[in-house]
Amino acid sequence: MSEPTTPPEPIQPITSGLSRNVAAGLACIFSILGGVVFFVLEKKDEFIRFWAMQAIFLGVLAFAATIFFTIAHIALGHLPLIGGLMGILVSLLHWAFDLVWLIVYIITIVKAFSNVEWEIPWLGKLARRQLAEMESRQGPSQDSVL
Numbered sequence: 001m002s003e004p005t006t007p008p009e010p011i012q013p014i015t016s017g018l019s020r021n022v023a024a025g026l027a028c029i030f031s032i033l034g035g036v037v038f039f040v041l042e043k044k045d046e047f048i049r050f051w052a053m054q055a056i057f058l059g060v061l062a063f064a065a066t067i068f069f070t071i072a073h074i075a076l077g078h079l080p081l082i083g084g085l086m087g088i089l090v091s092l093l094h095w096a097f098d099l100v101w102l103i104v105y106i107i108t109i110v111k112a113f114s115n116v117e118w119e120i121p122w123l124g125k126l127a128r129r130q131l132a133e134m135e136s137r138q139g140p141s142q143d144s145v146l
Contacts, residue, residue: 015042024051025113028105031059046131051112053127054120058108061123062101069094 018026027038028051035055042048069090077087104120111118119125 015044020045020047021113021115023048024115025109027052027055028058028108028112031055031105032063033059035059047115047117049131050117050127051108053131054108054123057123057127058101058105058120065094065097065101069097 023038023042023045024047027034027048030037032055035052037052038048039052039056042052073087073090073094076090077083079086107118108120119128
């Protein structure tokens with residue numbers, strides 16, 4: 001006799017009403033705001049929650065870097081004798097950061113819309129760790145208890 005097979009679990013509908021890849025892609029496009037919206041709306045789909053968390057972290061990184069480079073440019077640009085050189089150096093570093101950020105931003109959008117789970121170096125691990133900590137604080141969900 002063959003062992004009885006259990007029927008596959010039904011696919012849970014996405015809370016937002018969008019397909020997984022569209023929700024994840026929109027979270028990436030709108031970075032902080034989109035990440036927060038889809039993270040709050042979607043409670044079940046780990047793919048969307050992961051992309052939303054990465055989008056939040058990527059947006060916060062860009063915002064913090066802009067503040068840092070602006071302050072550094074103002075502070076170092078006014079140094080006597082080497083202020084002009086320091087201002088140019090900080091501007092070049094800011095430009096390089098912006099270029100790398102733009103490349104990563106485009107990759108995240110393409111990967112999310114392609115339904116591929118890709119970790120942004122360093123930020124992806126941080127996003128997974130944050131999600132795991134949030135889930136462990138919440139405890140088992142009501143669906144798994146029933």
